[in-house]
Amino acid sequence: MSRTNSHKISVCISCKHKGTACQPGYELIAKLREAIDSAGDAIPEDFEISGVACMAGCDRPCTVGYHSSRKATYLFGDIDPDTDIEDLVSFARQYAHLHDGWCSSFDRPGKLKKSTLARVPASLITLEPNTERMQ
Numbered sequence: 001m002s003r004t005n006s007h008k009i010s011v012c013i014s015c016k017h018k019g020t021a022c023q024p025g026y027e028l029i030a031k032l033r034e035a036i037d038s039a040g041d042a043i044p045e046d047f048e049i050s051g052v053a054c055m056a057g058c059d060r061p062c063t064v065g066y067h068s069s070r071k072a073t074y075l076f077g078d079i080d081p082d083t084d085i086e087d088l089v090s091f092a093r094q095y096a097h098l099h100d101g102w103c104s105s106f107d108r109p110g111k112l113k114k115s116t117l118a119r120v121p122a123s124l125i126t127l128e129p130n131t132e133r134m135q
């Protein structure tokens with residue numbers, strides 16, 4: 001499988017630990033980058049890991065999104081940088097192998113089975129303005 005660098009992981013840096021002012025997104029990014037780098041060729045795609053503003057999962061901090069062109073997009077909540085890095089790395093490996101990014105909750109690793117806030121399918125068809133639909 002060729003590396004395309006089109007795979008992205010977005011981590012909310014605005015999320016706060018419940019009841020505190022602590023914003024664990026920065027710690028999560030650092031730990032996730034290190035873990036993904038350590039996985040090496042076990043993950044057959046490069047993942048760009050970025051801090052982003054609020055992804056509307058504020059009641060379930062931290063939120064983490066996986067996305068790639070032509071693949072389903074996922075948003076996970078309740079992610080803790082102290083306990084969930086291994087699950088995030090396992091899902092990166094799984095996501096890299098899925099041609100359309102689609103998988104059921106039963107197939108996701110560990111905590112990600114139950115912490116999915118959204119799964120948005122990849123577009124099946126995109127029509128440009130003035131494009132006639134073929135029948």
Ligand code: FES
Pocket residue numbers: 012013014015016053054055056057058059061062063
């Ligand atoms: S502050 Fe992180 S999802 Fe809203």
